[in-house]
Amino acid sequence: MLSAEIIAIGSELLTPTKTDTNSLWLTGKLNEIGIEVKLKTVVGDDKMRLEETIRDALKRSDIVISTGGLGPTEDDITRTVAARAIGRKLVYQDDLETDLRERFRKWGREMPEINKRQAFVIEGADVLPNPNGSAVGMAVETGEKFFVILPGPPRENQPMFENFILPKLRRAAGEIYVKRRMLRVGGVGESAVDEAIAPIYKLYETVETSILFNKSEIEIHLAAQSNSETEADAILEELAGKIIEKLGVAVFSRNGELMEEIVGKLLCENKKTVAVAESCTGGLIGGRLTDIPGASTYFMQGVIAYANEAKIKTLNVAPEIIEKYGAVSAEVAEAMAKGMRELANTDYAISVTGIAGPDGGSEEKPVGTVFIGYADDAQTKSFKTILPGDRYLIRWRASQTALDYLRRQILKTQTTE
C-alpha cells in the first residue's frame, strides 16, 4: 500500500481561527484508491521549516502533496523552497507569463509585475494548468517519490488533482477499490438512525459505516473495499438499498445530493414550478434553490417579506391577520404561501415566518419558533416547529425544514396522481 503525506502551507493556517481543510478532501480522494495518508503537516511562510518538512516527507512517504503558497506575493514561498528542497532550479516559462497577461486582460486589468513570479516552475516538473486561478500546479518525480505542488484554494486545487494527479496515482496504487456512498436523512435524530440501521450495517464487515450529524441532517457514510470494482459497487448497492428500505422517505438523498438538488430534480421531473415567501430566512431558501444550475426552469420567484408592510403589500396578507395572530403564526405563514403562489402563478409555494433570534423571542413564542406554510392548487396548510441553535443554525434549519416539507408534498402528490 502506498503512503502519502500532505503539507499545508501558509502562516494563516497557524492562527487560532483558520484550519487546513484541503487535506480532508485530498485524504478522501487518496483513500478511494487505497492510498493511506500517514502524516499531515501545517507549516507557515517559513523557509527553513518548510524546506525541512518537504525533505523529511519525501524521505518517509511515497507521495507528498503540498497545498498553498503559490500566490504572487513575497510570502508565497512554496515555489522557491520546494525547488531547493529537491535540489532543482526554477525555470522561467514564457508561455505561462503570456497566459497570465491574457487572463488579466480578460478581467480588464493590467498584470501587476509581481505576478511574473507565477511563470517560474521547477525544472523537469509537469505543469498542471489552473483554469480557476493564476497559479499553476506542479508534479515532480524525484527518486522513487512523487511530489505534487498544488495551489491553496479548493476551487483551484481540486479540479487539478482530479484531472491530472488522481489518474496517475490510481495506476501506481494498483487494484484496490474503495467505493463510497453517502445517504442523507432528514427529520430523524442521529441515535435514532443508528438504532434503526446498526443491525443492518453490522452484517457488512467489508464496509465502513459512519453516521454524522451535519447542521440539519444525518449523513450516513458507507465505504466498501474490495479488489474488484464490481464487487465493491455491488456490496455498496445492496447495503444502501437495505438502509433506504428501513428508513423510508426520511432518506432524502441517496447519493449525497443536497436537499436543494433533490427538490429541484423532483420539480423538474414533475414539470412543476415553485415560488418562496421568506421572512426569517431572508432569502436563504431562494439562494439555495437558485444555487443549482438550471433552477430557472422551476424556480420562478421569491419574496423576502421581512417587514410587515412587505407581507401586506406584496404578498397580499391581510393586516388584520398579522394584527390578530402576530407575524409569526400559522395564519400568516399560510397567507404568505397562498399570496406567493397567486403572485407568481406557480404550482407550489412555500413560506417561512419565525424568530431566528437572538432577540424577539417571548414565553409563548421562544427564539427558534418557526411556521412553515405550503400552498398548491388544492390546499393551503402550515405547521409549526421549534428549532434549536443560534441565529445561523435556526435560519439554516428553517430553510431545510421548508425544503423537506416541499419535497414530501411533491412525493405525496406524485403518488396520488
Place this chain on the structure above:
Amino acid sequence: MLSAEIIAIGSELLTPTKTDTNSLWLTGKLNEIGIEVKLKTVVGDDKMRLEETIRDALKRSDIVISTGGLGPTEDDITRTVAARAIGRKLVYQDDLETDLRERFRKWGREMPEINKRQAFVIEGADVLPNPNGSAVGMAVETGEKFFVILPGPPRENQPMFENFILPKLRRAAGEIYVKRRMLRVGGVGESAVDEAIAPIYKLYETVETSILFNKSEIEIHLAAQSNSETEADAILEELAGKIIEKLGVAVFSRNGELMEEIVGKLLCENKKTVAVAESCTGGLIGGRLTDIPGASTYFMQGVIAYANEAKIKTLNVAPEIIEKYGAVSAEVAEAMAKGMRELANTDYAISVTGIAGPDGGSEEKPVGTVFIGYADDAQTKSFKTILPGDRYLIRWRASQTALDYLRRQILKTQTTE
C-alpha cells in the same frame, strides 16, 4: 520570541472527516502570551513516524506540545514513543495506579488491567493531574526545550494546559504582547493591494503582515508584538491607519467585520432603509443582509425576480425593455432597482441581474456578466462587471459587488449632505 510546535496524535485524525481542533485552542492560548506556533503535525498511531516527528520538533522549536494517544489501549503509543524519542525510561508510579483504581471504584467498576499502562510516566517528567479522565499529562524539560504531553479530549487537556503549563510558559516567554487586527478590502486585487501597501508595512518590523485573498475580498492581517501592551496597540493603530489612508474607501472593514455587517451598520447609523431585487443571486444578498441580528430595522424587503414574469409583474419592469435589451442589461437592472424601491418604499434599492452560468452565456454577454442597479430618491443608475469563477463564485462575487456598491453610495450621500 519562543517558538512552539503542536503534534496531534491519532489515526482518526488522518481520515477524510475528522480534523484536529485542539491545536486551534492551544494556538490561541500560546499567541496571547507571545509564543508563535511555527508548525503543526498530525500523525497516526505509527511508532516510527511519531518518534521522528517528536525528535524533529524538539530540534526545531522551543516548545513542543502533543495531544492524544494516552489512552489505555494498544493503539495509544504516545507514552512509549515519547520516552524513546527523548532517550528516557518509563517509570511505574505506584500512586498513579492507586489513583486509577480509586477512580474506577467511584464509577462502580473494577479497573481493567490494561489501564495499568496509564501509571507509567517518563522519568523526570512533571505529572499533570487529570480530574476529567484517566490519562495524566506530562511536562519534561529536555536540553533547552520544553515538551508537554497532553491527552486528546479538550475537556481533559484544556484545564491541564491552563492550570499547569500556561503559567510556566508565561514566565518563560517574558513580557510579550501580541495584538491582532484584520482589515478587509473590496474591489482591488491581491497584488495591487500588496504593491500599494508593502512600502508602508515593511517599515514596521515588529508587525507581521499577511495578505490573503478570500472569495471576493482581500484580507490584511496584522499582528503587532511588543513588550508593552499599550505599545502593541499603538503600533497596530498607527499601521492600520496608514494602510486605510493609502487604500481609502476600498477598505470596507477596519476590524474584520463582514460586508453585510458594515452595510447594516451604515444603514443603521444613517437611519436609512434598503430593499433588494435579485435575479441571478437568487436571494443571496437578502440572505446575507438578514444574517445580521437586528437587520429588520433597515432591511425591509427583497424580491427574487428570477423569471421575467416576476420582473414585470412584481417589480414593474416594462416588458419592452426586457424585449429590447434582454433581461441581463443595464436598463433592466435600473428598472428593477427603481421598481423595488417604489414597491418597498425604502431609501435605497439595489438590484442584480446577470449570467451565473454554467449555461446561458453568449459572445456578447459571457457567463459572469453582471449588471448592478441602484436607486435612491435622486437617481437611478447601474454598472456592468464581468466576474470570474464558477456559478457559486460568480453569485457570491455579484452579491459582494452589489453590497459594496451600496456601501460606497451611502458614504457618498453622507459626504454630500
